[in-house]
Every structure is written in structure tokens, then in C-alpha cells.
Amino acid sequence: MGVVTVETSSERETVELGERLGRLLEPGDFVALVGELGAGKTQFSKGVAAGLAVDPGTPVTSPTYTILNIYQGRIPLYHFDLYRLAGPEDIDSLGFEEYFDGGGACLVEWAERLEGELPEGTLTVSLSHAGGDARTVAFAAESGRGAALLAGLFPS
Ligand SMILES: Nc1ncnc2c1ncn2[C@@H]1O[C@H](COP(=O)(O)OP(=O)(O)OP(=O)(O)O)[C@@H](O)[C@H]1O
Ligand SMILES: [Mg+2]
Numbered sequence: 201m202g203v204v205t206v207e208t209s210s211e212r213e214t215v216e217l218g219e220r221l222g223r224l225l226e227p228g229d230f231v232a233l234v235g236e237l238g239a240g241k242t243q244f245s246k247g248v249a250a251g252l253a254v255d256p257g258t259p260v261t262s263p264t265y266t267i268l269n270i271y272q273g274r275i276p277l278y279h280f281d282l283y284r285l286a287g288p289e290d291i292d293s294l295g296f297e298e299y300f301d302g303g304g305a306c307l308v309e310w311a312e313r314l315e316g317e318l319p320e321g322t323l324t325v326s327l328s329h330a331g332g333d334a335r336t337v338a339f340a341a342e343s344g345r346g347a348a349l350l351a352g353l354f355p356s
Contacts, residue, residue, distance in 0.1 A: 205336060205337070215243055218251065219251035224352045233308060249277055254271040255273075262281045262283070277304055339353065
């Protein structure tokens with residue numbers, strides 16, 4: 201398991217981190233965003249969209265009521281927010297296969313709701329409060345595309 205932890209000290213820095221990831225995403229990639237309310241998952245997502253060249257006029261918000269927002273950029277970005285799911289869900293029961301296996305990249309807020317059901321090759325990004333405007337951002341991947349993304353983001 202590879203893990204790289206960085207700290208951001210402003211919203212802007214978190215957005216920029218997301219942007220760096222967005223530039224690397226390819227169809228089929230799966231990014232799990234983990235972290236409490238207000239940790240910065242949506243700000244990070246805003247950056248990912250920008251890095252994928254989504255029109256800057258497109259608002260990137262937590263798709264809390266719709267569960268899924270789709271943005272068209274260099275490739276489609278499927279932005280999920282699973283906060284409203286009542287409990288841990290089987291990924292297969294959600295009916296999202298067409299997205300999860302589709303031609304775009306998946307970015308999933310509240311991926312905790314998919315307990316233990318993350319696809320192989322997932323990149324997990326965990327955000328947490330670190331006092332004031334500071335946030336700890338931990339990138340973790342076991343193998344496959346997640347590991348490749350991690351290496352692309354943080355070349356050794
Ligand atoms: N370093 C930072 N990184 C990200 N956001 C920050 C930072 N410092 C302050 N903030 C503020 O924290 C808030 C993060 O909100 P955001 O909607 O991104 O959180 P979230 O994790 O998506 O929460 P939710 O679970 O409610 O969707 C914003 O108001 C943002 O301005
Ligand atoms: Mg959010």
C-alpha cells in the first residue's frame with residue numbers, strides 16, 4: 201500500500217492538488233474521497249474538474265440531492281456524493297456500473313458508504329481538519345491505476 205500525505209493551508213491549495221490529479225485521470229479511474237463534513241472533498245473535486253478542463257463556468261457542488269453530477273471535460277467526470285445513502289451499500293446494488301465501468305472517471309464523495317467495496321485500482325484521498333484552514337490530505341493506493349496515479353502525482 202503506497203501512501204503519500206501532504207498538508208494544505210488554504211482552500212486554494214486543496215483545489216490545486218485536485219487540479220494536479222484531474223490532469224492525470226483517464227477513463228475507468230476511480231477516486232474515493234473520504235473525510236468528515238467540511239473537510240474539503242468538494243473543493244478538491246472542483247480542482248479535479250478544472251484539471252480535466254471542465255468549463256470553469258460549470259459549478260462543481262456536492263451533488264447531495266442528485267447523488268451524481270456529470271461534467272464534460274477532456275473525459276467525462278462522474279461526481280458522486282453518497283452522503284445520503286443510509287448505510288454501507290453494496291456497490292453492485294447502486295446501479296452505477298455504467299459509470300463505474302464507463303468512459304469517464306469516477307470521483308466519489310463519502311466513499312466510506314461503500315465500505316470494503318471499492319474497485320480494484322482505486323485511489324483513496326482522505327481529507328481531515330488539521331486546525332484552522334489547514335487540511336491533511338492523504339493519498340493511498342494498493343495497485344493498478346491508483347498506484348500509477350500516486351506515482352504520477354508524487355514522482356520519487
Ligand atoms: N485547506 C483547505 N482546504 C479545503 N477547504 C478549506 C480549506 N481551508 C478552509 N476550507 C473551507 O472548508 C470548506 C470545505 O468545504 P467542502 O464543501 O469542500 O467540504 P466537503 O468535505 O465536501 O463537505 P461535505 O461532506 O459537507 O460535502 C469550504 O468552506 C472551504 O472554503
Ligand atoms: Mg462535499
